[in-house]
Amino acid sequence: MMDYTYGKDELENWLVAEKSFSAEQLGKVEAVFSLGNGYMGLRSATEESYLDEQRNLLVNGTFNTFSSVEVPELPNIADVTNIKLAVNGERFTLETGEYTDYVRYLNIREAELVREVDWTSPRGKQLRLKFRRFVSLDDLHLIGMKVDVTNLGAEAEISFESGIDAQMTNTGSQHFHEGEKRIYDKKYLETIQTTTESGIDIAVLTAHTLKVRGQMVFPEPKMDIDRRKMTISYAVKLGENESLELEKMSVIHTSRDREWERKDYQLAEMRKVALADLKASSEKGYEHSFEAHKRAWENKVWQSYDFSLKSKHAFDLLASRFAIYHLTVMVPAHSDKMGIGAKALSGEGYKGHSFWDTEIFILPFFTFFDPDIARSLLTYRYHGLTGAKKKASDNRYEGAMYPWEAAYPSDGEVTPVWGAVDIVTGEQTKIWSGFIEQHITADIAFAVYQYYSATNDTDFMETYGYEIIFETAKFWSSRVEWDESQQRYVINGVIGPDEYKEHVDNNAFTNYMAHFNLSLAVHYYEELSSKDSDLFEKLDQETAVSDAIFKINEARDKLYLPQPDKESLIIPQDDTYLLKKELDITQYKNADKVGKLFDDYNLDQVNEMQISKQADVLVLLYLMDQTTQPFDPALKQANFEYYEPRTTHDSSLSLSTHAIIAADIGNKALAYDLYSKAVQIDLGPNMHSSDAGIHAASIGGIWQIILFGFAGIRIHGQKLTVNPHLPDEWEELSFVFNWQGQAIKLEVRQDGFSLTPMDNQEITFESGGKVYTSNQAITL
């Protein structure tokens, strides 16, 4: 069980702790406490090994394909975290001997993992141990580790075996050639490996320093080089109450690093830089490097976002900070060639692939808190046009058809074609998402629009954005199908966000979003062709949009948009959903019931019932609310009341949308309840839900709820609207967000809110139907 109250005084609500250890439930803490900096993610497996551990070091963008029948995945990089510690030859492990005063915690503020324990070995040797670890936000290549050992008993020999282990695989799949191993000066261990198919060079280097009784010592190490593995061992004697400190500094460099993305890249050069980096970091030492890392977190995150919250449930503050922590840790701010995986970099789940999760559930956080990062994430999709055009042309469509799952931008579609074997029939199940879950293409176009609205970043639009809009619209104009009888375009045979309904016709979400995408293209076509002929000509050369515009226009005008029933106001999720059988699914709706539905029904049966995995129509309502054509509040309420009881929330993406709409329609209690459930997905008591990694979209969703639900921010075109719906439990909420280039402090209380432009520039916004303009704080 997690402990949320371990942090006291200035660390109050900054620590997520574990107070007792279970060797059979390692995955939760490994993932939830995972460290990272967007460049790489390090799962928090312990220094000592346990049978059920899952060690992962994943470096963003280093995709490799094990064999032609598989898809690219982020390979598990050589491990540097394993340290075998022994006292008089007895190996340290919490499974033998006895321990007291155990705590392991993630310090969210300083992004440090700490573990403390007093351990008595089976033969009675007593040690006090403290382990610390960080993945630097200052030097993206750096992993710092420190082990403090105090001998609480009579003189004993403490020994360490530590190094680089490149025997790691992804559940058995090996992505690397063995490569080279070297030890320089009996101190600097270097492993150079190359991925088998994508040919990415990865250098992993590590160095140890040792202090005994406060003094640096240089004992002669024992060195072992094995296949794919290299260790260095030290042994020192400690008298009673004497201490030692072992520091292990490691650096990772790869040929995908921004600085090596050149035609004349030379491994020798990267190698030299990596070794110099290691030497400098090792010389600086843990504390010094950690200070720089702390400063980076303070400046880039905590001071910059200036987030504060007073809630009757102090945990809400911790949970919201926890979400900021993971959003920071997951995002590849350093490179616009990389996306965010569904499990971020905290586990092998979903192979590091990016889904619509990024654009719809994560991106808005960065759009408001760090627009440069949002721009970088969208630029990743711009680079992804290569793969998206390939996917379109492979499927005989025009323009850009974004992959349902994306890896490196040029890879195109990487959704596995075949899933788990049905253990009863023995047949492998086909995964249809890569073929027919097509809404992703419109989702990305929507994200471009939303980013542009919030930032007014015309440079982005001119360089990347318009091209994405035109190419995606071209896709839709070729994708829609003409229905002769109804004299309209339809979109048949798709999967919407609700993946419990495969092969449906006219999924409302898909059709409306496609329509929005087509409309954007028409709008920008008209705007640019009339106002900025230089830019338009450049874009037209690139996209041939003027050849396509007739078809785009046609598709927009004649695309069938499922209409709400006049009385009930319900928008049918697809052509047949409302005709299907109903089932009371109350018993399947709790967080600990995820997937339980399938103990009683199989997918074929679920397909024929009004049961949804997640808020399909509701996501549409939520997204359209961020445009100039929001749906009517009454319609929102009606659809919420219809669809929510039919939704299992088996998708971790579902809760945040419901929470926002619940807030919108004034049901603050329900909104808060759904927020609380969303927070539990990773932080809650289910000990195995995060084994394969944290839920990136769910964590993004927590901030969707805060921004769009509780703070009530809306972007209607280029207009900012703020209508807070603070839950009763929350007394004060405040943060600094960005709006069209300005930093604005928003402070919300139960009795009102204020907006303060940080730079004294004028700000215009709408609230309660009124427009306000000022260059000072406005309090309502």
Place this chain on the structure above:
Amino acid sequence: MMDYTYGKDELENWLVAEKSFSAEQLGKVEAVFSLGNGYMGLRSATEESYLDEQRNLLVNGTFNTFSSVEVPELPNIADVTNIKLAVNGERFTLETGEYTDYVRYLNIREAELVREVDWTSPRGKQLRLKFRRFVSLDDLHLIGMKVDVTNLGAEAEISFESGIDAQMTNTGSQHFHEGEKRIYDKKYLETIQTTTESGIDIAVLTAHTLKVRGQMVFPEPKMDIDRRKMTISYAVKLGENESLELEKMSVIHTSRDREWERKDYQLAEMRKVALADLKASSEKGYEHSFEAHKRAWENKVWQSYDFSLKSKHAFDLLASRFAIYHLTVMVPAHSDKMGIGAKALSGEGYKGHSFWDTEIFILPFFTFFDPDIARSLLTYRYHGLTGAKKKASDNRYEGAMYPWEAAYPSDGEVTPVWGAVDIVTGEQTKIWSGFIEQHITADIAFAVYQYYSATNDTDFMETYGYEIIFETAKFWSSRVEWDESQQRYVINGVIGPDEYKEHVDNNAFTNYMAHFNLSLAVHYYEELSSKDSDLFEKLDQETAVSDAIFKINEARDKLYLPQPDKESLIIPQDDTYLLKKELDITQYKNADKVGKLFDDYNLDQVNEMQISKQADVLVLLYLMDQTTQPFDPALKQANFEYYEPRTTHDSSLSLSTHAIIAADIGNKALAYDLYSKAVQIDLGPNMHSSDAGIHAASIGGIWQIILFGFAGIRIHGQKLTVNPHLPDEWEELSFVFNWQGQAIKLEVRQDGFSLTPMDNQEITFESGGKVYTSNQAITL
């Protein structure tokens, strides 16, 4: 520590036991207790997992190359031995809780692995456990396992999780595509995988049956399919003193199986046969299948070889039986396309590659005890002519140059080119054996000669043997170099059996063996061309030996053979050995000192001293003693006395040769001492010497000492000589061996010996210089 006295009564000297368990010293027992049947080898890792375990299931002949910079190795097949057992959710492991009455033993007679233990869980649940396991000699595809659990305390739930784990790698290298996984009828688990480069299909299937309180039960299993892994779980309640029995029967089939080595091979067909095999074996059950396996061992091995020994040290009987056990377990009697790896099938060491170890140290055992197997092993080398010719032509030589390390017959040379990195210089060390350790080619020719002498198997010679002799002689005739100044052929720049001397000229062993090979070719050429023109013509078409014979003859006549010094009688190991510095190496000579020399000297320094890794010249004397041109006993003694003190025996091959020569020269005490040391290599107290696998050649060497040393058997051409040198410790030694198609019982006592033809045919042999002929027992 091993216990050799655990077997009582009829099991006396049949059990090798371990009485206490150490989770940090697993490798020894895993390898030494490993099971197998020549088709496959199964390392004896425990059912439950430990961090330092090494699970290996290796199937002979299934070589695959991970990547182009590596060499083929036997891939680690999907594991079926791991069974997670728990009581009320507490996982069984000897690292937690307490245990009493622990024993694990290998029953050599019945080739069964047994483990018994009473275990009390950390929460106080008490279980009595018995684990049994065999790899069938009756059905080569079958692995049988059985777990008996008795609940010694109050009612508790016993659960098992067990299946097929294909996440196995070879130290991180993955040789298989993920392949297919299926579960039929919730019972039969099937994994089909294909090697990545060699394209071998491997089917691993397993099924469980469960008896509770003596009754078969069919609880609903939980089934899990993960990436490369599939498990089935059962849970049953047991009252106090109630028992259950879990049987797990597994079968392995591959497309390299003899029955599938066809052009029209279809995976579907193999799959069908494998599933039928599994169903039949599972239905028969453990006891029934085990009986058939026991009978096979009794009939094929123990009754057939009829070995008995009375020694003052009862352990000698156990050790000699242990050697027979492993020789049986390692030899691929089922296929002449497969050899014996240096670590047999008991570990990943040496990648399953065959060296001269087979022909020189192992083959004679089979030549005498099971000539069909010896023929099969030599036929493997005949098939290997493909690779050997390729190696010769790659090196611009003629004929067949056998690879120093061999994998599949067509692979040719597979010695890794680069070895471990020198951790100080950072340079990888080049492994020269594959290029210049050339004596292997003559060793194989010698083995053909020896086999033919002992068996008179003319069919083998006509079909395979002559071709090997001619092709290898062609190689040597092209390999020798003309020394103009001395007007003779020399062989420069080689490594002899003593690998501590690289790049030497005229290594005596190599030159004499090459000369023997050339002489054999000349001899058979003359014999066949004059006596059997049909056969000769066929062979000449195949080998073009008549075009080559002039050069072969020349090479034989003019090849330099290093001559013994007239006074000292010492044969120089090579051109410079006797000129090198000397060093007293006493301190490096014990079994626990293997490799210790290199703590003080590096290979370059050792190269410049009179230090040998193994008996280089002495192996020559020993082998030539098995021909019609043995060296003089005085010369043998002089060379033994000169070289033995200079030999570290760092090679596990060295001791047996020295023991035989010690016996020859009448030093029975030393011979026995060396025998005792040879036996200790795997059975002795060094807990890590066998981690990478047992020492196949050393185990063969134990029987070389018994056959050629103690029993004093010699083959002088087609003549059998018997001059026993029974050690003082041994009272009686007897066995039945084969000589030219006859089974002969040899019984040796201190005061004489007898030879008894088992089939009443006449036998002729020589002893003490006299010739005896009889169709009845002759006692001397």
